[in-house]
Amino acid sequence: MAGNAGNAGNTAFTIVGAGLAGAKAAETLRAEGFDGPIVLLGDERERPYERPPLSKSYLLGTSEKEQAFVHPPEWYSQHGVDLRLGTTVTGIDPDGHRLTLADGSHHDYAKLLLTTGSTPRPLPVPGADLDGVLYLRRLADSDRLKETFRAASRVVVIGAGWIGLETTAAARAADVEVTVLDTAQVPLQRVLGREVGQIFAELHTDHGVDLRCGTQIAQITGSGGHADGVLLADGTRVEADAVIVGVGVTPNSGLAAAAGLDVGNGVHVDARLRTSHPDVYAAGDVASAFHPLLGKHIRVEHWANALHQPQTAARAMLGQDVIYERLPYFFTDQYDLGMEYTGYVDPDAYDRVVFRGSTESREFIAFWLAGRRVLAGMNVNLWDVTDPIRALVASGQTVDEIALADPDVPLGELVM
Numbered sequence: 418m419a420g421n422a423g424n425a426g427n428t429a430f431t432i433v434g435a436g437l438a439g440a441k442a443a444e445t446l447r448a449e450g451f452d453g454p455i456v457l458l459g460d461e462r463e464r465p466y467e468r469p470p471l472s473k474s475y476l477l478g479t480s481e482k483e484q485a486f487v488h489p490p491e492w493y494s495q496h497g498v499d500l501r502l503g504t505t506v507t508g509i510d511p512d513g514h515r516l517t518l519a520d521g522s523h524h525d526y527a528k529l530l531l532t533t534g535s536t537p538r539p540l541p542v543p544g545a546d547l548d549g550v551l552y553l554r555r556l557a558d559s560d561r562l563k564e565t566f567r568a569a570s571r572v573v574v575i576g577a578g579w580i581g582l583e584t585t586a587a588a589r590a591a592d593v594e595v596t597v598l599d600t601a602q603v604p605l606q607r608v609l610g611r612e613v614g615q616i617f618a619e620l621h622t623d624h625g626v627d628l629r630c631g632t633q634i635a636q637i638t639g640s641g642g643h644a645d646g647v648l649l650a651d652g653t654r655v656e657a658d659a660v661i662v663g664v665g666v667t668p669n670s671g672l673a674a675a676a677g678l679d680v681g682n683g684v685h686v687d688a689r690l691r692t693s694h695p696d697v698y699a700a701g702d703v704a705s706a707f708h709p710l711l712g713k714h715i716r717v718e719h720w721a722n723a724l725h726q727p728q729t730a731a732r733a734m735l736g737q738d739v740i741y742e743r744l745p746y747f748f749t750d751q752y753d754l755g756m757e758y759t760g761y762v763d764p765d766a767y768d769r770v771v772f773r774g775s776t777e778s779r780e781f782i783a784f785w786l787a788g789r790r791v792l793a794g795m796n797v798n799l800w801d802v803t804d805p806i807r808a809l810v811a812s813g814q815t816v817d818e819i820a821l822a823d824p825d826v827p828l829g830e831l832v833m
C-alpha cells in the first residue's frame with residue numbers, strides 16, 4: 418500500500434482507543450522526544466483508566482475511582498496530548514491517512530495506532546436482553562454491579578473465567594449468594610487445564626459458592642422485563658436477583674477489517690506491531706501480534722500486554738528498530754488467593770503440570786511442561802519469582818523435573 422499519499426503535510430500521530438494501551442502509547446511518544454501533535458481519540462467519557470480494579474478493589478470498595486486512572490487529568494494538556502473523549506471513530510482510509518468520526522467529520526493523521534481493545538461477548542440465549550443481565554467492562558458496569566451486590570441476595574454468574582470468578586469473589590465478600598455456571602468441567606479449564614482449574618473450583622466452593630460445571634444454559638428467565646433466574650438445558654431452574662455474564666471478549670477489530678487491513682482473531686501485526694499498512698499500528702487487546710519466541714501470532718487480553726506493547730508500538734512508529742517479544746503475563750486476586758502467570762500454553766499443547774509447594778495450603782508454583790521444556794509457570798501466594806519463571810520459559814531449555822518440583826532448589830539454578 419502507499420505511504421503518505423494524499424496527506425503529505427500532516428504530522429499528527431493519532432491513537433484510536435483511549436484505554437491503558439492508548440494512554441501508554443501517548444506517554445511513550447513524548448518520553449521518546451516526539452514533539453509533533455499527538456491526538457488520542459476515545460469513545461468513553463472517562464479519561465484512560467485501568468480495568469483490573471473494576472472486578473477487584475474498586476468493586477470491593479477498597480480502592481477509589483481516582484486510583485484507576487492512568488494519568489491525572491492535567492497530564493494530557495501538560496504533555497501536549499490532545500485527548501478527545503466521547504469521540505467514536507467510524508472509518509479509516511489508510512491510504513488517504515484519514516479517519517471518519519461518528520459526527521461525520523474527518524481527522525487526518527501521519528501515523529495511526531489502533532488500541533481499540535475488546536468487548537464482552539453477548540450470551541446467545543433467549544432472555545439475554547432482560548434488565549438485570551449484567552456485563553463488566555467499563556467503570557459504569559462496575560458501579561452497577563456494586564449497587565446490585567448491595568440490593569441482591571443471590572446472583573447467577575455465567576462463565577467461570579477470570580471476570581466471572583473475580584466478580585463471584587466480590588459478591589461473596591458482599592454476602593451475596595452466588596451460583597456459577599459453566600459448560601466446562603472445571604473453572605478456567607481453557608487457560609489452566611483440569612488439574613489447576615480444580616484448585617480454583619475448590620477455592621470457590623470453600624467460600625460457599627454453588628459451582629455448577631458442565632452445565633448448558635437454555636434461557637435467562639424474567640418477570641416484568643427483569644431477569645429472575647436461569648433455566649438450564651436439563652430443566653433445572655436457578656433463581657437470581659441478577660445474572661452476570663462473563664463469557665469472554667471479542668477484539669474491536671471491525672474498523673481495521675472495514676479498512677481492508679489484515680484481520681483474523683484481532684488486527685494482524687508483525688513483531689514491530691505494524692499492520693498490513695505501513696503507517697498503521699495496533700497494540701493491546703485488539704492486536705494479534707507475531708511473537709518471535711513463540712513463532713506465531715497471539716492475541717493477549719491482559720493488563721501487562723496493554724501496558725508494554727504500546728511502548729514498543731510507539732517506538733516503532735518513531736522509526737526505531739524494535740520488536741515486541743515479552744512473554745505474556747497476567748494476575749488475579751480472588752479472596753485470599755493472589756497469583757501471577759507467566760508464559761503461554763495452547764489448550765492441550767502441554768503433557769503435564771509439575772507442582773512445587775503445597776496445593777492444599779494454596780502456596781505453590783505450577784509449571785506446564787511439553788517434554789522437559791517449561792511453557793508457563795503460575796505462582797500462587799508466593800511472590801518475587803516472576804523473573805526466574807520468565808527466564809526459565811524464555812530459555813526454552815530442558816529442565817530436571819525433580820529439581821523443578823523441589824522448593825529447596827532455587828529457580829535460578831534450573832536454567833543451565
Ligand SMILES: Cc1cc2nc3c(=O)[nH]c(=O)nc-3n(C[C@H](O)[C@H](O)[C@H](O)COP(=O)(O)OP(=O)(O)OC[C@H]3O[C@@H](n4cnc5c(N)ncnc54)[C@H](O)[C@@H]3O)c2cc1C
Pocket residue numbers: 433434435436437438439458459460461467468469470471472504505506507532533534535553554555580669672700701702703717718719720721723746747748749750
Ligand atoms: C473487569 C476487568 C478486570 C480485569 N482484570 C485483569 C487482571 O486482573 N489482570 C490482567 O492481566 N488483565 C485484566 N483485565 C484485562 C485488561 O484490563 C485488558 O487487557 C486491558 O484493559 C486492555 O487494554 P486496551 O487499552 O488494549 O483496551 P481497552 O481497555 O478495552 O481500551 C480500548 C478503548 O478503546 C475504545 N474504543 C473502541 N473502539 C473505538 C472507536 N471506534 N473509537 C473510539 N474509541 C474506541 C473503547 O471503548 C475503550 O475505551 C481485566 C479486564 C476487565 C474488563
